[in-house]
Amino acid sequence: MPRTILYARVSTTEQTASHQLAQAEAAGFAIDEVITDHGVSGVSVPLAERPDGRRLFDILRHGDTLVVRWIDRLGRNYSDVTATVRELLDRGVTIRTVINAMTFDGASTDPMTRAVRDALLGFMAAMAEAQAETTKEAQAAGIAAARERGVYRGRKPSFDREKLDKVVELLAAGTGPAEIARVAGVSRQTVYRIRDDPAAAERALRAWRS
Known part of the structure; x- marks a missing residue:
């Protein structure tokens, strides 16, 4: 059907x-x-x-x-x-x-x-792509201005300290991304980002004082 x-x-x-x-x-x-x-x-x-x-x-x-x-x-x-x-x-x-x-x-x-x-x-x-490019340019301009003022913190992370620690712990144990996402309460894309660049994830938390 x-x-x-x-x-x-x-x-x-x-x-x-x-x-x-x-x-x-x-x-x-x-x-x-x-x-x-x-x-x-x-x-x-x-x-x-x-x-x-x-x-x-x-x-x-x-x-x-x-x-x-x-x-x-x-x-x-x-x-x-x-x-x-x-x-x-x-x-x-x-x-x-x-x-x-x-x-x-x-x-x-x-x-x-x-x-x-x-x-x-x-x-x-074509309109969808053009809108994405316009948004990207606007964001880049805003980021540059914020950096000049020394207030740029980047995108707010979708996880807190507890979730980051849990993801890192499960990654070290060899747990698969889907199971980590379920247990830690984050998306699989978040798990991938933390796995691929844990230092960046740590910097993001510090920037947002999480």
Whole structure:
């Protein structure tokens, strides 16, 4: 039986999967399953390389509907987003957005209809990438100004001292990232960041006096 699956990419502490689900349900979607990637960049990490993005690709079947708040939840890289959408449409998956209630599918065989659809999707993907670049430039300017004033502390860590110590302890014991995330109460991406650069994690805590 075809299913309706919501994909929610949560890249900041201000965003939540529950909020995106509530928006989808308020828009009239009956969601069968929610798949969420936490703390993952939509610019540098392709959908197929995200922990739950891979699972999304695995479970979507012909006739299923993929719901996203907006195309930028799939990513903010033009090439990745357009390739992802084409693959899903070719697979027979319908993509629907909560914002503006847009629907994209591969059912039409009319070349003009397909051209208009692809042009709109390309425009949306390009806008998502452009917005990401604008945000990045603004952040860089703000960071530079803060550094000049000597007040820049970097991004607030998503963990406290207790969680950091627990992650480090479990890493040393050889525990897998998924289990560490569950036990310590952090995302897998946080576990990866601590594993890859524990000194940076320590500096972040000190900067925020955690």
